[in-house]
Amino acid sequence: MNVISLAIWTLEKNCFIVYSGLIVCFIAFTLYHKNKLEEYYSETSKKEKMARTGTGGKARDFQDDGDEDPDLLVPAIPEDTPQIPYSPPQRSDDEILQRSREYYELMAERRTVRSFSPEPIPQEVLDNLIKTAGTSPSGAHTEPWTFIVVQDPEMKSAIREIVEEEEELNYNQRMSRQWVTDLKPFATKPVKPYLSDAPALVLVFRQTHSWREDGKKRMHYYSEISTAIAAGILLAAIQYCGLVALTSTPLNCNARLRDLLSRPLNERLELLLPVGRPHKEATVPDLERKKLEEIMVKI
């Protein structure tokens, strides 16, 4: 009897013990592997949680800049900022209702216009529009916005040149075919005469952070939504005073326009709004807005 035959004969004789041994090994291996996996996942989720929350357990959206010594922390605006009385006019329910209707009707008339009359806008109107945008709420009153108002024809041409160059690439190479197709009803194209026709271009920059008088970096909390709200208030003011705007987001133009306008690196271009009166032959797509029931959930 050779070695192989002997091994087979032994296995056959002791098959119960061999199979039991194999089953025990299988169960032991499965349990070991399961424990290892659990250990790995718990370690990973601990690391993710630490990254999200810092050292404590409380969720943090913002990381501090390393200055963790509480004795050195000073609020960006004085801690003893006084509280002052605030008593806007008290209005009756009827008056509130009336005003809510009137404001809705006014805002429902707002449309994005893509052809402008070159008629200039008085400087004071532009000042008031930007002052109004500056009344916007902002995270911890950081006011993380800069509004660049361009009326100079040469600067408008330079802006147009950059935007058109980038848009040519956006439309032909960078944007998805679906995106370009979705834009067809709006007849938008790389050529943008409104950038030189509109009497004013308002470029809305978001400040990611700023600098305090003591030289420390000032954190800007919720700068995106704060700047978006300010832009919304600006659009409402433009509508209220009887002008029109084109809400545009010049894709991939941030760095070039920031350089052209000599803006610092902590500012990011969010919107470019040509503002003025509509061209007398201006048209807009006949769009429908969602109904109240579609956008409001009453609980």
Ligand SMILES: Cc1cc2nc3c(=O)[nH]c(=O)nc-3n(C[C@H](O)[C@H](O)[C@H](O)COP(=O)(O)O)c2cc1C
């Ligand atoms: C964030 C944002 C980006 C937009 N970007 C552009 C743009 O780059 N070019 C353009 O012609 N319109 C742009 N629009 C305008 C929209 O196409 C327009 O608001 C939409 O079609 C609804 O039309 P209405 O504003 O007349 O109600 C933008 C609007 C928003 C809110």
